[in-house]
Amino acid sequence: MVLSHRLEPQDPHSNTSLAYAIKVIHAVCCLSGSPSYVDVLRADLRDRGIVRAIQQHDTPALFDWLIETLSFQGISNAVASNYMAQHGTIRWSEIADALSQAPSCPKLGGYWSFYDCQYTKGVNSCSEPSHIDACPLPRHPLRNGRLNQTAYSLFLFMRDAMDGDFVAWIDQQLVSVDPQSSDRLNELREAVVEPLRNVYGVADKVLVIALSPLLMALGKRKPLWFEVGASLVAVDTLVHNFLHRTGILQRFCAQHAYGDRCYGPLGCASILRLIATHIDAREFNPSFPAIFPRFVQHAIWRYCAENGLNVCNGNRIADSARCDNAHCQLFRQCDRVALRAIRPKIVANSAS
Numbered sequence: 001m002v003l004s005h006r007l008e009p010q011d012p013h014s015n016t017s018l019a020y021a022i023k024v025i026h027a028v029c030c031l032s033g034s035p036s037y038v039d040v041l042r043a044d045l046r047d048r049g050i051v052r053a054i055q056q057h058d059t060p061a062l063f064d065w066l067i068e069t070l071s072f073q074g075i076s077n078a079v080a081s082n083y084m085a086q087h088g089t090i091r092w093s094e095i096a097d098a099l100s101q102a103p104s105c106p107k108l109g110g111y112w113s114f115y116d117c118q119y120t121k122g123v124n125s126c127s128e129p130s131h132i133d134a135c136p137l138p139r140h141p142l143r144n145g146r147l148n149q150t151a152y153s154l155f156l157f158m159r160d161a162m163d164g165d166f167v168a169w170i171d172q173q174l175v176s177v178d179p180q181s182s183d184r185l186n187e188l189r190e191a192v193v194e195p196l197r198n199v200y201g202v203a204d205k206v207l208v209i210a211l212s213p214l215l216m217a218l219g220k221r222k223p224l225w226f227e228v229g230a231s232l233v234a235v236d237t238l239v240h241n242f243l244h245r246t247g248i249l250q251r252f253c254a255q256h257a258y259g260d261r262c263y264g265p266l267g268c269a270s271i272l273r274l275i276a277t278h279i280d281a282r283e284f285n286p287s288f289p290a291i292f293p294r295f296v297q298h299a300i301w302r303y304c305a306e307n308g309l310n311v312c313n314g315n316r317i318a319d320s321a322r323c324d325n326a327h328c329q330l331f332r333q334c335d336r337v338a339l340r341a342i343r344p345k346i347v348a349n350s351a352s
Contacts, residue, residue: 017251020333021271022278024246025296027330032309033299035285038216045217054217057167059158060092066210067151071143073206080143087141090148095155098136105131111156117200121145146201153200161195170215174224188228204263208234212294230289233269233297235262238304242312243268245323247335272297314339 034040045051053061068089072080099108105128107114118127119137121144126132142148162169173191181187192215196207215222215229240258243249249256254266262268273293281292288295302308306315312330317323322336 017248018274018278020251021248021275024248024330024333025272025275025300026279027333028303029279029281029284029296029299031299031329032303033284033295034302037295037298038219038285038288041213042217042219045213050214051217054167054214054222057165059162059164059166060096062166062214063092063155063158064089066214067154069210070150070154070202070206071147072209073201073203074146075143083143087143090140090142090151092155094140095136095152098139101136103131103134103136105135105137108135108137108152111153111160114153114156114200117149117152119145119149121148150199150201154202157196157199170225174228185227185231188224189231192228193232204260205234205236208232216294227289230292230294231273233272233293234301235268235272235297236301238313239272239297239300240268241314241339242300242304243271244339245312245317245334245337246330247337250335250337272300 042051048065049061050065052058053065068084071084071089107117107128116127117137118125119132120126121138121142124132124138126135126138128135132138137148137152138145140148140151142151158164158166170192173195174188177184177187177191192211193204193207196202196211197204212229212232212234215225215232217225219226235258237258240262244255248271249268252266252271254271256262256264256266264270276293276296277291279296280290281288281295282290284295304310304312306313310316311325311328312323316325317339319339322338323331323334325331328334
């Protein structure tokens with residue numbers, strides 16, 4: 001069976017596998033899908049000034065919000081939030097001021113020269129040690145050196161590759177896609193996401209978490225933005241493990257470890273997009289688009305998360321055993337696959 005961005009299961013049991021996945025995930029949407037998902041998202045972005053920033057093409061404000069969102073990767077949200085509350089984050093104006101002083105490090109000359117910086121906070125080292133004492137990059141009190149590099153890389157990308165206008169750049173990227181393309185929606189997603197993958201330290205999951213709400217912020221006022229944002233799927237460990245525990249990955253012959261493969265041709269994101277084409281999201285809110293992968297993914301996350309319904313996660317289910325939570329409303333229909341199989345003990349042959 002081959003799964004691609006236009007995924008269609010082709011094995012002899014594909015109809016059964018797909019029907020099972022749709023049934024399970026539709027039930028999750030009924031249990032934990034939020035009809036106010038988009039309204040809450042937009043209200044938060046209005047309160048943060050992001051809706052206004054998009055309307056005014058305010059790239060510095062969008063950078064400040066985006067780099068804060070990117071700071072949540074690689075660690076729990078609580079730890080990241082506590083660190084930023086104590087030490088603050090980094091702002092566009094701070095980097096702009098630092099670079100206006102013409103620092104001597106050649107890496108800071110522009111986006112295309114900023115590569116292989118290798119700044120490491122713990123040992124205060126980098127790939128240009130003769131310039132580090134005068135370099136502004138290490139002076140920002142971020143959680144680790146990787147985030148310092150991400151901030152400068154993103155700033156330089158926005159300044160140089162986007163000509164300082166993030167909103168206009170997104171518009172240009174989207175209109176460059178042929179509207180008659182047979183793979184139009186995937187090409188629209190890639191037109192925005194693929195270039196941003198070149199920003200240092202940014203992975204698909206955190207890009208989607210940041211870009212999806214941003215693209216949906218203005219709704220019908222930017223319909224192409226909304227269409228792309230609604231199609232973006234963020235796969236974290238909760239979502240991946242749900243697809244494993246329910247047996248959906250196994251039924252699609254798509255078992256894989258959590259990581260980059262979740263976004264590959266046999267990955268969680270492709271499977272979720274396929275299933276979302278069979279779940280009419282207007283059932284949950286008539287204003288939703290009929291096909292709404294981001295809503296479907298968010299419902300799964302909310303079903304699993306400790307601060308959501310707190311049902312399907314490692315605190316409730318032993319990784320090495322099948323789920324035994326008979327109170328779960330999916331229990332009778334779920335395959336209940338153990339997250340990690342127990343390796344059999346190797347018994348030495350005693351024959352002489």
